Amino acid sequence: MKELGLDKGFEPIRTGPFAGIRNLGATCYVNSLLQALFFTKPFRTATLNLPTADLNGRSSAFNQQAASLRALQVLFGEMQCGISATCESSVTAFVEACKIHTSTHEDPSELAMLLLSWLQRLIPKGVPDFVEETFGGLVIYETTCRSCGSISRQTEVFAEMRVPLPYAPTTGGEVLLEDLVADVFAPEVFSDESHYYCCACGKYCEAVRRQWIKSAPPFLWITMHRYAFTDGVRRKILTELSFPLTGLDLTSFNARVYDCVGALEHHSTVAHAGHYTATLKDHSTGIWWRFDDGHVREVDWAPVDGEVQAGESPSERALKRRRTAPERASSHTAYMLLYVQQGYKVDDCPDLPSWLAAEVNRKNEALRLPETFDHQRL
Incomplete structure (x- = not known):
């Protein structure tokens, strides 16, 4: 290789x-x-x-x-x-x-x-x-029995939010991340009486389940369901996703407002193969960088004539129209998005522990040796 x-x-x-x-x-x-x-x-x-x-x-x-x-x-x-x-x-x-x-x-x-x-x-x-x-958050599931009105609650820890994408066999169309998140938190109706057992009634009943966030994480992973089984075959969902770079408002679900700091993309039209890249924002400078294995380059998100110029990140299309503020990006390859709470203070990283600094210095010196030998030959 x-x-x-x-x-x-x-x-x-x-x-x-x-x-x-x-x-x-x-x-x-x-x-x-x-x-x-x-x-x-x-x-x-x-x-x-x-x-x-x-x-x-x-x-x-x-x-x-x-x-x-x-x-x-x-x-x-x-x-x-x-x-x-x-x-x-x-x-x-x-x-x-x-x-x-x-x-x-x-x-x-x-x-x-x-x-x-x-x-x-x-x-x-x-x-x-x-x-x-x-990365950890808490979500509350509240289920209400339609027969007696009794309510049961369950709290669970989550480290990512998974959102479904509507199936599209080819690129085209567009869905908003905000709409997909709203679907996740929409009430779920158990109309089939075999799905929910009410302890108060002592039998299976119809019920409605709601969920909301009890504790929101500083950094939120949002993962798209980009793979689905159709006709017994695992396929890639190529639906175009529009997502905000700033101002993802989750306050309706008892969470916070978030800004995007990362996008992991799967570049392929099939589910079983392809290539992953990462486009990430440097907290210190606000500059976006694209990481493609050993290749690293700076990319840009800049508003131009009421639109958002995406440079080569994350979907490598030159111009993306701005729907409304905040600025947005669109991608049919975005798989995992990383968001940080607005106002969350991100400190610079301190010096390495002494043992680790020594190990890194050893590696650096080993890399410098061939360079030294080349100069000696000259």
Whole structure:
């Protein structure tokens, strides 16, 4: 495999502010998710400073998770302070520690939930759950029996909001993210008496279920249902999605107002193959960057004559019409969107822990050696 015109095994020196990540075969979905998590600074800081677990007497499964954590810390450390343009050795160590098959195309949403869950298991007692503090929210389900009027409530934790997309076999048409979210929170009627058992009535009854957010996360993942089974075949839903870059108002559902800071896209017309990229906003500068494995470039969202010029991000169409303020983007490839609460203070990341800084410095020196030898030959 070749990338940036260089043979695999040679790590080019970074020239811009951010590192790409080498694709090891079919790991573009891993790379896109890792970039999004890295750009989520509270999550990055907490991950980098999570104590390395004592593996003595622990189960093999726990040891694997701890080794994966250390590999993730080294990768994030190199992405933050390293000089490699593609972090090949670090991402290879992470993929191997996690036992990720490099030739298999998987789902970044499923990987995100797995990654966050095992990180939570590694948080020592007495240390705040930074995963829940960053991405976790609470939703209340309230079901009302239509026979007796009794109400039952259930509270659940969520780390992402999944929204359905109307099926479209080809590109065309457009749906608004706000409408899809409203559909998620619309009342659900159980008209079939076999669906809801009322304890007060002692029998199955018709009922209405409503839901709303009890606690909104600072960072909100919204994942589209872009895959559906039709005629027994898993197909890609190519419906165009219009979503706000600023001002996603969820106050009607007892949540907050959010601004978009990331989009993970699946580039393909089929469900079983394709390529993932990430377009992410730098909190410090407000600049958007597109990450396509080892290729990194700045992209722009700029209003032009009442429209929004999308540059090459995220759907690579030159101009997108603005419906109403706030500014919007449209994409038939957007799969996961990352939003942050308006007004949420995002601090800069502190220096790396001493052990990690030493490891990154060692990697940097190893990369500088070939450059030194070339100068000596001259």
